[in-house]
Amino acid sequence: MFYAGVLIEKGGGQVVIKEGDIVGRKSYGCDIYFKVMAIYAAEDGHTYARLKGLDLRLEATSRLDDLCKIDPVAVNQYWLKVMRTTHDKMRHVFQRRQAEKQGCLLRAVKNGEEVESFDLPGTVLHVDGDKDYLEMCLTAYKQLHLTCYGYHIAEEKQAGEIYNLLVIHRPDILVVTGHDGLIKNASNYSDINSYHNSRHFVAAVQEARRYEKSRDDLVIFAGACQSHYEAILAAGANFASSPKRVLIHAYDPVFVVEKVAFTSIYDPIALKDVIASTITGFDGIGGLETRGKYRLGLPKSLY
Structure with a gap:
């Protein structure tokens, strides 16, 4: 069963991560941007997300609490950088x-x-x-x-x-x-x-x-x-x-x-x-x- 995941931030606020969102992995310093392909509950009791790199041929699985939702402005800047590299x-x-x-x-x-x-x-x-x-x-x-x-x-x-x-x-x-x-x-x-x-x-x-x-x-x-x-x-x-x-x-x-x-x-x-x-x-x-x-x-x- 797939569903949207909810992260509780330190300030008590809620950040909903759902399929299609762009995220980074905190444990890796958010060095790569991923698209969330699916969110699911595993047998170990934790919630996981299946991820796909935006422009790198990489798939990964990560616990939901290791993910950081990327601001749309940062995503746009990322794509602009990719486009400039490709154009050159x-x-x-x-x-x-x-x-x-x-x-x-x-x-x-x-x-x-x-x-x-x-x-x-x-x-x-x-x-x-x-x-x-x-x-x-x-x-x-x-x-x-x-x-x-x-x-x-x-x-x-x-x-x-x-x-x-x-x-x-x-x-x-x-x-x-x-x-x-x-x-x-x-x-x-x-x-x-x-x-x-x-x-x-x-x-x-x-x-x-x-x-x-x-x-x-x-x-x-x-x-x-x-x-x-x-x-x-x-x-x-x-x-x-x-x-x-x-x-x-x-x-x-x-x-x-x-x-x-x-x-x-x-x-x-x-x-x-x-x-x-x-x-x-x-x-x-x-x-x-x-x-x-x-x-x-x-x-x-x-x-």
């Missing part, structure tokens, strides 16, 4: 694309010859365990002029759906993500059973490799917050999270994909460039040498 990343993306396209043109035409070109970047299949994050990513793909087919599928069901979706869409790039994290009190980071969903991401990647073995023909990003990076790469992914078992940003898969989709098929992608293009960076994202999926077209049709 996208601005650098378009600047980089323009410079790289000039290099492709020089390779394709005679010196001084003016020919109008067109772009054919790689296409994307994005399978996400979180509906809200999927919608955020689909908006970002659209802003980045990428064709993406998006599906909201729970992590434990992704492996059963991946193969058919690949047959239907035949993408150049696959993203398999959602939520993950280390199970409470887990100490063996090498054990796949220490993670909430890493085994599901591994199974989904293995199914994708049953469809296409080559890491050049199908580029795969897989994982979420604190995922078992080594196991996901071993299963066949090109890029994965999380090398240092840190939290990753909801948009990190998007920026990895963009770099792959708009790098020429003639060029290997410098790992430092693709990972530097993400919000989390090397602590959260890593991978293997991979070739790009972008093709330059000449000439552009008048019709």
Whole structure:
């Protein structure tokens, strides 16, 4: 049974925390903002809330008395900061694309010859365990002029759906993500059973490799917050999270994909460039040498 929870503050006042509220965890200094997904009474007699990070791919459970309701002004300021970071990343993306396209043109035409070109970047299949994050990513793909087919599928069901979706869409790039994290009190980071969903991401990647073995023909990003990076790469992914078992940003898969989709098929992608293009960076994202999926077209049709 789910219901709104009531916290009694020191001054005697009441603060009602309900589903949809934005909160922080006092024991962590409210360092991450969460959305309350559900509130429930547990067998230990305490009331708990199930939480989801606003922009980090993190799910958590917390006792209600450890939560602090975040003021709407602070929430707005938080989102403004996220938007500024994302805007800066996208601005650098378009600047980089323009410079790289000039290099492709020089390779394709005679010196001084003016020919109008067109772009054919790689296409994307994005399978996400979180509906809200999927919608955020689909908006970002659209802003980045990428064709993406998006599906909201729970992590434990992704492996059963991946193969058919690949047959239907035949993408150049696959993203398999959602939520993950280390199970409470887990100490063996090498054990796949220490993670909430890493085994599901591994199974989904293995199914994708049953469809296409080559890491050049199908580029795969897989994982979420604190995922078992080594196991996901071993299963066949090109890029994965999380090398240092840190939290990753909801948009990190998007920026990895963009770099792959708009790098020429003639060029290997410098790992430092693709990972530097993400919000989390090397602590959260890593991978293997991979070739790009972008093709330059000449000439552009008048019709």
